Amino acid sequence: MRLSFLEPLYKQSGPFASVYVDTSRDAAVEDPDAAVRLRWRHLRDALVSEGADRDTITAVAGTVGNDRDVPGTHGQAVFAAHGHLALLDELPAPPARDTAHFGTLPDAMPLIVQHAPGIPYLAVHVHYGGRHSTDATGTVRIEAEVGTWPLTKVTPGHRLDEEIPVADWTRAAGEVGRELEGHARRIGVETVVVAGDVWARGILVHRLPASLRGQVTTVEGAGESEPGRALLEQRLDSLFQGRMAAHDRALLDAFLAERAREGASAEGLGPAASALQRGRVKALFLNDHPESPFRLWAGPEPGQLALTETELRSYGVRDVREERADAALARALVGTRAELVVVPERELRLHEGVGVLLRYADPASRS
Template identity: 85%
Template sequence: MRLSFLEPLYRQPGPFASVYLDTSRDVAVDDPDAAIELRWRHLRDVLMSEGADRDSVTAVAGTVGSDVDIPGMHGQAVFTGHGRLVLLDELPAPPTRDTAHFGALPDTMPLIVQHAPGIPYLAVHVHYSGPHSTDAAGAVRIEAEVGTWPLTRVTPGHRLREEIPVSDWLNAAGEVGRELEGHARRIDVEAVVVAGDVWARGILIRRLPAALRGQITTFEGGGESQPGRALLEQRLEGLLSGRMAAHDRALLDTFLAERARDGASAEGVSAAVSALQRGRAKALFLNNHPESPLRLWVGPEPGQLALTEEELRSYGVRDVREERADAALVRALVGTRAELVVVPEQRLRLFEGVGVLLRYADRPTFRA
């Protein structure tokens, strides 16, 4: 996963207020907005107890709950610093629990996990309920969306809507197929979901290019989505849950290949820190441990991190402090433009939960 969406957070020095809050309104309470406000007050107290400045807290307060138009279960991630909003991200699922943190580095790992797996897809719903005859009255309605799963659940992608007389469908399906292909190519889709009427969708599928037909999963029915939510959301959830994006799978395969031949890879926190210090990390692989107690020592710059205070000071860094390991690692990844891949433990258990793919292997040293 490329972490460019986090770059605004690191263009200024901290400290930062980081808030994760369930802002769902489709819940069984009389006044969901009042419930959100009550939970926010608790988080506000947490921020204040950790030394947050009043202006940064006020900036969070002005943003929390602003997603009133998003239906369904979801949440918000809000980051402020020096009295202004730095980053706001809508979460496709509510956070596991509401949290707030004030510190020198933003708490970004829960946000990264919600961006995964980041699979580009095309969803198409074909609706026609009349007699299957080109002479029949009626129309075929097409609704399609290209997006990235799971973010499209709360940030709709590009939508296409067409209504075509059934008498024109055999010819028009080819044009619709070419239009869908153009949108799919722009985001390099990895999955195509087509739902709806068997007859009408079959005609469309036969007119799609072979490259897309090989990625298609079909469903009967499907129904149109809630406004503001992903098209065919439940179908996509069942199909894509637990999958990794093709780009991340390729990085993981390269890591495993390098590990098998003792090449440009390593495991463990120490190895990851060493690679990031020298800007040698191409990608970091993490088993997600949201409550990990691991800590690292960091300096003002992204590559200034170490296992101990003494090590960091030995490099000439004077302004040092101890931070959560995941926050320190993510800052280093963004600063060196390395990638991050969240790997479920059931797929691959990494030593200390961390692996690193290096940009190049150490050259062997030959001695006479």
Template identity: 80%
Template sequence: MRLTFLEPLYKQPGPFASVYLDTSRDSAVEDPDAAIELRWRHLRDALRSEGADQGSVTAVARVVGSDADVPGTHGQAVFTAHGRLALLDELPAPPARDTAHFGPLPDTMPLLVQHTPGIPYLAVRVHYRGPHSTDATGNVRIDAEAGIWPLTKVTPEHLLHEEIPVTDWLHAAGVIGRKLEGHARGIDAEAVVVAGDVWARGILVHRLPAFLRRQVTPVEGVGESQPGRALMERRLESLFSGLMAAHDRALLDALLAQQARDGASAEDLPAAISALQRGRVKALFLNNHPESTLRLWVGPEPGQLALTEQELRSYGVQDVREERADAALTRALVGTKAELVVIPEQRLQLREGVAVLLRYTEPESRT
């Protein structure tokens, strides 16, 4: 996962208020606005108890629950600093628990975890509408949507919506196929999921460009979706569960090759910290442990982090403090333009939950 979308956040001076809040509006909650307000009240008190300034708390309050147009279960990640909104991101699923933190570094790891697996996809629903099967008076309706899973659960981008007389479908399917190709190439789609009536769907699939046809996964039924949510959301959830994006899989293959050649020399927390200090990390692999209380010592710059205060001061860093390990690691990744791969333990259990893929460039001298 590339972390460039976080660079504007880290360019701002802290301290930061970081808030993760369930802002779901579904049938399970009788009065969702009142529930959101109550949850926010608890988080507001938590921020104040940690010393948050009133301006930053007020900036959070302005945007909490502002996603009233997003249906179903979801959440918000809000970051403010010095009375201004620094970053607002919609969460495709509610946070495991509502949290609020105020400190020098933003608490971004829960946000990054929700961005995985980050699979670019194209979802296509083809539906015949007529009194009888392929009746000449009927229409074929096409809905298509391209996106990055799971982010587009709550930020769907409807790219195509057309109805075509069934008598024109044989010709029109080729035209639609070329339009879909453009959308798929625009996001480097790794999966093309096609649902709908067997007859109409089959004609479309056979008229897709060859490279697109090789990526097709057909699914049965029409795949109805809730308005405002991702097209065929439940089908996609089932298909993508447990998968990794192709880019992350390639990074994992490179890590395994590195380990086969050099052993586990870049696997464990001290090895990861050493490589980050020298800007040598291409990608950091993490078994996510949100319950971890591990802390690191950090300085003002992204690459200034260490296991102990003494080690950091030995590098000549005077302004040092303790921070959550995941917050320190994330800042170092963004600051050194390294990538993050969150990997389930059942797929690969890492020593101390962390490993790094090295850039194999000469380390820069530390100042």
């Protein structure tokens, strides 16, 4: 996963207020606005207790809960500094718990994890309920959406919605397929999920360009499609559960291959910090542990991090602070343009929850 979406955040200086809050608007909540206000009151008190300035708290207060147009369960990640909003992002799922932190570095890792697995996909729902014959009356309706899972739960992707007479469906399906291919190519779709009437969708699938046809997965039933949410959301949730994006899977395979031959890889917090210091990390692999007690010492620049204060000062860094390890790692990844791969622990347990694929092997390790 590339973290370029966080670059605007790290172009600003801290300290930062970092807030994660459940802003769900669903039927289970009788008065969602009142619930959000109550959550924010508790978070505001936490920011005050950590020394946040009034202007920064006001900047967050003006943002929390302003996503009333996003339906269903979701959350917000809000970052502010020096009285100004630094970054706002909608969370595809509510945070496990509402949190607020005020410190030198933004608490960005929970936001990064919510972007995973980051699977680019195309969803297609073929609506038709008539006779399975091209001499039937009526129309075939095509709903389609390209997006990146799970972000399209709260940030809709590009949509296509067309109705075509059944008599023209065999011919028009090829044109629809070519149109879908154009949208899919722009985001590098790796999965095409098709639901709807078996006869009508079968015609579409067989007329898709070959580049898409080999990526098709058909699903039965479409589930409820709530306005403003991802097309086929329930089916996609089941299909992508526990799955990694193909790009991330390739990086993990490369890491495992290098580890097996003791090549350009390392595990553990210390080796990862050392490699990030030198800009050698191509990708960092993380077992997500939100309550991890690990800490790192960090300086003003992204690559200035180490296990101990003494080590960091030995490099000539004077302004050093002890930070949460995940906050320091997130800044270093963005600053060095390394990628992050969130790895389920059931698939691979990493030493201290961290591993790195290096851009090149250490020559000393080969001697």
